[in-house]
Structures are given as C-alpha cells and as structure tokens.
Amino acid sequence: MVPPHSSLYYCCQFVLTFALFSLHMLTPLEASGSRVEHLPGFQGPLPFELETGYLGLGETDDDMQVFYYFVKSENNPQKDPLMLWLSGGPGCSSFSGLAYEIGPFAFEIKEYDGSVPSLVLRPQSWTKICSIIFVDLPLGTGFSYAKNVTDHRSDWKLVYHTHQFLRKWLIDHPEFLSNEFYIVADSYAGIPVPAILQEISNGNEKGLQPLINLQGYLLGNPLTSYREDNYRIQYAHGMGLISDELYASLQRSCKGEYIDVDSRNELCLGDLEYFHECLSGINLFNIVGSFCEDDLHMWRRSLTQELNASLNSRLTVPELRCRNYGFYLATKWFSDESVRKALHIREGTIGKWERCYRTDFEREIFSSVEFHANLSKKGYRSLIYSGDHDVVVPFISTQAWIRDLNYSIVDDWRSWFVNGQVGGYTRTYSNQMTYATVKGSGHIAPEYTPELCFPMFTRWISNLPL
Missing domain, CATH: 3.40.50.1820 (Alpha/Beta hydrolase fold, catalytic domain)
Structure with missing residues (x-):
C-alpha cells in the first residue's frame, strides 16, 4: 500500500x-x-x-x-x-x-x-x-x-x-x-x-x-484530533460542573491523560467515573440547554468512539422541548411521498431516510492540524468558531491547536458585538485565521444562536473585522 x-x-x-x-x-x-x-x-x-x-x-x-x-x-x-x-x-x-x-x-x-x-x-x-x-x-x-x-x-x-x-x-x-x-x-x-x-x-x-x-x-466547534477529550475535564471545572477537589484529584491520578487510561490505574478510573456521574444530567451539546436522554445517547462517551445509538429519530417520540424533536419531524417529512417527489428523489434508491448513517465508516485521519498548517502556508482565509457552552468539543481544545500553529497575533483577544451586546470574543492571526467564540451557544452554534452567527459570518465573508 x-x-x-x-x-x-x-x-x-x-x-x-x-x-x-x-x-x-x-x-x-x-x-x-x-x-x-x-x-x-x-x-x-x-x-x-x-x-x-x-x-x-x-x-x-x-x-x-x-x-x-x-x-x-x-x-x-x-x-x-x-x-x-x-x-x-x-x-x-x-x-x-x-x-x-x-x-x-x-x-x-x-x-x-x-x-x-x-x-x-x-x-x-x-x-x-x-x-x-x-x-x-x-x-x-x-x-x-x-x-x-x-x-x-x-x-x-x-x-x-x-x-x-x-x-x-x-x-x-x-x-x-x-x-x-x-x-x-x-x-x-x-x-x-x-x-x-x-x-x-x-x-x-x-x-x-x-x-x-x-x-x-x-x-x-470542529473535531480536530482524537485528543479533544483531554480538555473536557478542564472545561467542566472552569464552568463549575465539577468540584475543585475532583479536578485536583483527576490531575494527580490521571496525570493529564483521560483517554488512554491504564486499566490498572484504579484511582484515575474512579475519578473518571465520578466525573461522568457529575455530567450525567447535563446536555453535553449545550450545558445551559434542556437535558434530554436522546441527546445524551448521541455523545455519552466520546465523539471519537463508535456509538450504537443512531442519530435519527428514535422508536419513541422525543419530547417537544428536546433538540431531537426537530430531527423527528424531518423523518416524518421525508417519509411523505409528496416530499420525495418535490425534491426529485429517484424512486427505489433510498428506503427510510435517516438523518445520520454512521455505521461502516472507517476513520483514517486522526488529526487535521497538519492540513491546517499547510493551508496556512498557502494563504487561505479561515474562520474557526466555537459555541462556548459545548462540552463535546470545548473551546479550550480548539484554542490549543490554533496556538500550536505558532502564528503571531495581529488582532488580540477582544469582544465582538451584535446590536450593542457582546456576541463573543475573537482573535486574528497572521495566517489569516480568525478565531471566535459565540457567547451562550452550543456545539452547533448556528442552530442555537442564529442571531449571533449570521452577523459573525456576514462580517467575515465580507472581509470585515468581527
């Protein structure tokens, strides 16, 4: 090969x-x-x-x-x-x-x-x-x-x-x-x-x-490497989801490694079990959002692990307040023949529509950082943004790999505003990469806070500062 x-x-x-x-x-x-x-x-x-x-x-x-x-x-x-x-x-x-x-x-x-x-x-x-x-x-x-x-x-x-x-x-x-x-x-x-x-x-x-x-x-909120999980502990502590004592114990017992834990390290495994218990009632996509069991199944462990639960609608109907209810409506919409006809779907090609089909997918790229580095050398513009209430890919892990690219800062950390209110914080680097947080937003920021993400996008695509 x-x-x-x-x-x-x-x-x-x-x-x-x-x-x-x-x-x-x-x-x-x-x-x-x-x-x-x-x-x-x-x-x-x-x-x-x-x-x-x-x-x-x-x-x-x-x-x-x-x-x-x-x-x-x-x-x-x-x-x-x-x-x-x-x-x-x-x-x-x-x-x-x-x-x-x-x-x-x-x-x-x-x-x-x-x-x-x-x-x-x-x-x-x-x-x-x-x-x-x-x-x-x-x-x-x-x-x-x-x-x-x-x-x-x-x-x-x-x-x-x-x-x-x-x-x-x-x-x-x-x-x-x-x-x-x-x-x-x-x-x-x-x-x-x-x-x-x-x-x-x-x-x-x-x-x-x-x-x-x-x-x-x-x-x-991009997954960038299979080491993102190591930042969840720090993020959860900073957001007040775990105690100072548990955070200190995790640092001592796991020594900064929370993914590939030695099965003999009982102290670390015990602390991690306690950590997951503390987050068991939290919406990992958006920590201030409503907790729904269906949402939890999607990301119970890690984005880098295979999950048995599919991302389409469940056999049971989600609660109306849950994020998954919108996905449930999509499966009902696509099951209607008039919808498929309007979209010009070829008959007999797809049976039941599923929003996400995750099975049989081979993961071969374990970090995209080297590609970001290559693209930076070629001078392409980029906007990397993070909903700041996301545990799945926390903003501190995204900031870490951007920092590791080692480009100088040309516009340092500052607020960006929408209608006179802080929409988040931003920083721009010499490789034409802009990083921005979206205040109060979750893992899929435009879904949670379109009123902030649209002006952020509009300014960036127009070559204007956030």
Missing part, C-alpha cells in the same frame, strides 16, 4: 481523479439537477431558488450517485461567494445544515399531528449573501447511494469524493466558476474538511480543470 502522504500517493490520486473526470466527459452519465419551486409544508412558492440533483462519480448509473441541494444566493448570485456545506457525524446528511443551521427554511417546532410537518423561513439564512451547495457525503448519507455503499465510506474516500463532486458540479454549473469558493462545516467534519481543501488546492496547482477559485474555509 502506498503511504497516504507520499508524493507517489498524490501522483496516483491525480491520475485516478483525472481518469474519472475523463470518464465523466465520455460516458452517458448525466447530472440531474432540477428546480424545486414548491415544498410540502411550506405555504406558497419558495421565495428562493432551490435546485436538487445527483452527480455520478462512478462508471455506471448505480455505482456512486451523490445527492445535493443547491440554494442560490438571494442577493447577487453572479458575484456572491459559492460555498459547499458538509455535515459532521461522520455520515450526517447535509440536510442538517440546510434545515437546522444556515439554510433558508426550518421546521416549525410544534406537536406532530400526522400531517406533513410545516416549514417556515429562517431570517438569518446564510443564503442571503451566499450560494450554498449542501451535499450528502459520505456515500450512503441522506439520499446519496451506491451499489456497494460500504466500499466508499472512509475519511480519505470522503476527501476524494468531495473533491471529485465539486469539480463535476462546476462543469455542470460553469456560471459559478469565477465566484470565490469556500467550504463550511462543523463537528466531525473538522477532521476531513482541511484534507479536502488541501486536495482542491493541490488539484489546482496540478492543472485539474475546471479551476476552483478556492479562498478559504469556516469550521464550527
């Missing part, structure tokens, strides 16, 4: 990618992009331009078909930036970003009565100033499908498939070739996205066509 970071490896990938692009031009596979003017649950025609479609990445129609939602900028699509959104998971549908975070519509959170769930407009949609492709990758996620889906589910395959998808999408949408291009993602996507950006940059340098006008990226 060729090592994944050798020059021969990248040469092989270049040949493979070029061959696949050539196949796209020579085979009868055609992209299927269709305008969506009405959606069940929304009153009247959509006041924004929505396109859905498939792009084939393989040699046959049922080999690898990637589904996407594309929302054109509501401002000036000819000049506004083009963005690609990837959800975390790994294996969560891009519909999560579309309906729960930054897209133009959302579910109306009310008790399900058996009819098609209602949709409402999101006033803080990032599509107000940006065109966004929401893509269902890795394969098997959302409405994307493949003949042998388990053969296509790993970190590196996600990297190559996303890169290939984007260049093919631009071939079919040449009117966006000159637009500035960014990738935006959050959570687990913090692992593969920097590698995807590096692949795009390398492809541009090697002359792959079409040229992608890559400018930078945005990552929210």
